[in-house]
Amino acid sequence: MNPQFSSALFVLFMLFCSQWLQAQINPATHWADKSRKAVLFPISITGQVPAGDLADRFGLSQSAGFGVMRKTFNGWMYGIEGEYIFGKNVTADSLYLKGVFNTLGFVTGNSGNPAEIVFFQRGYSMFFKVGKIIPASFSNKNSGFLVQAGIGFLQHKISIVDRQGDVPQLQGEYAKGYDRLTNGLAFKQFFGYQHLDKRRFKNFLLGFEFTQGITKGRRSWNFDERIPGTESRLDLLFALKIAWILPVYSDADPSEYFFD
Numbered sequence: 729m730n731p732q733f734s735s736a737l738f739v740l741f742m743l744f745c746s747q748w749l750q751a752q753i754n755p756a757t758h759w760a761d762k763s764r765k766a767v768l769f770p771i772s773i774t775g776q777v778p779a780g781d782l783a784d785r786f787g788l789s790q791s792a793g794f795g796v797m798r799k800t801f802n803g804w805m806y807g808i809e810g811e812y813i814f815g816k817n818v819t820a821d822s823l824y825l826k827g828v829f830n831t832l833g834f835v836t837g838n839s840g841n842p843a844e845i846v847f848f849q850r851g852y853s854m855f856f857k858v859g860k861i862i863p864a865s866f867s868n869k870n871s872g873f874l875v876q877a878g879i880g881f882l883q884h885k886i887s888i889v890d891r892q893g894d895v896p897q898l899q900g901e902y903a904k905g906y907d908r909l910t911n912g913l914a915f916k917q918f919f920g921y922q923h924l925d926k927r928r929f930k931n932f933l934l935g936f937e938f939t940q941g942i943t944k945g946r947r948s949w950n951f952d953e954r955i956p957g958t959e960s961r962l963d964l965l966f967a968l969k970i971a972w973i974l975p976v977y978s979d980a981d982p983s984e985y986f987f988d
Contacts, residue, residue, distance in 0.1 A: 763869040765978050766924075768797040770933060772971035774811065780964035782941070785908065786849045786884070787817025793971075795857075803861040803869070805876070813851035818886055828897065828906070828952060837894030845898065848887040853939070855880030855916050868926065874935065876918040882941040882963065883911035897951075905951030910961060912943035924975055931973035939965040 772793040778786050795809030829835055837843035859876030863869045885907045890898050898906065920935010940962070947957035 763801050763803055763863075764799075765801050766799045766870075767976045767978065768795075768799055768805070768807075768931075769974040769976070770795045770797065770809070770971040771974075772809075772811070772933070772969055774937065774967045774969045776813075776815075776965045776967040778963070778965055781961040782884070782963035782965065785819055785886070786815060787819065789813055789815030789817065789849050791853075791967075797857070799861070799870075799975075803863070803872075805859045805861065805874075806857065808854065808856055809878070810854045811852060813849065813853065813884060815849035816847075818847040818849060828895075835895055835898075837892060838896070839894055841894075843894045844891040845895065846889045846891060848889065849884060850887040851882070851884030853880060853882045853914065853916075855914070857916070857918075859918070861922060864921075868924070870924040871922060874918065874920055874922040874933065876916075878916040878918075880914055880916065881911065882914035882939065882943060883909075884963070885909040902951075904947060905949060907947070908950070908957060909946045910943050910963070911946060912941060912961075914939055914941040914943070914963075916940075918969070920969070922973070924973070931975055933969070933971040933973060935969055937965075937967040937969045939963075939967070941965075 770793075772791075772795070774791040774793065776789045776791060778789070791811040791813045793809055793811035795807055797805050797807035797809070799805050834842040835845050855878035857876050857878035859874055861870070861872045861874050863872040865871065888898050888903050888906060893899070896902065916937060916939045918935055918937045920933060922933045924931050941964070943961045943963050945957040945959050945961070949955075950957040
């Protein structure tokens with residue numbers, strides 16, 4: 729299934745769940761104008777621009793993520809967040825693998841005909857994050873500017889798809905000699921705005937994110953280049969991030985809820 733379509737279905741499902749939960753909350757409940765303790769479940773979509781060594785391999789990409797964040801009374805936040813990275817912009821230098829593409833720029837399959845080979849960017853990241861909300865209004869101390877920093881793990885590779893199954897050297901274990909698997913320690917910073925609605929549904933986050941990956945190639949040998957694929961790298965990502973947030977308030981008054 730198309731990754732973008734799968735992400736959209738997941739977001740719609742979570743929106744439906746939130747509407748059901750909202751129906752269980754008394755709409756007449758008064759929201760006290762104070763900072764509240766909560767567990768937040770952000771569902772995010774990100775558009776990413778590569779830089780550093782990553783720009784030599786990939787172009788624009790996207791990610792879909794999910795996290796669990798704890799918010800304290802004084803506005804501090806901490807938790808974990810994971811993202812699935814996907815894209816179809818693989819640079820020409822990465823595509824034209826030596827010894828695979830011929831001088832005419834295509835791959836000849838076992839059948840003797842040009843094979844249909846498609847390349848994608850695939851990867852994921854996991855981060856532990858700490859941040860602070862700086863309230864922008866006295867009427868809602870749970871919303872405001874959000875500053876976060878994180879440490880974690882970043883991985884990416886070239887996904888090679890032989891749609892006709894006609895090129896054995898790009899299938900199975902052989903594909904690992906061409907996929908440029910890379911991973912390592914990474915750092916992340918975020919600056920933006922987080923809004924937690926008094927009616928508990930219009931909760932979102934919007935801002936800019938910067939990722940620095942101190943990574944290394946993890947393949948012992950690149951078949952096309954005939955050299956070890958273990959080079960050290962600096963992979964950078966600049967991103968615009970938007971997230972919808974499902975909050976669960978741990979300091980809620982039981983009288984605020986009713987059941988059918």
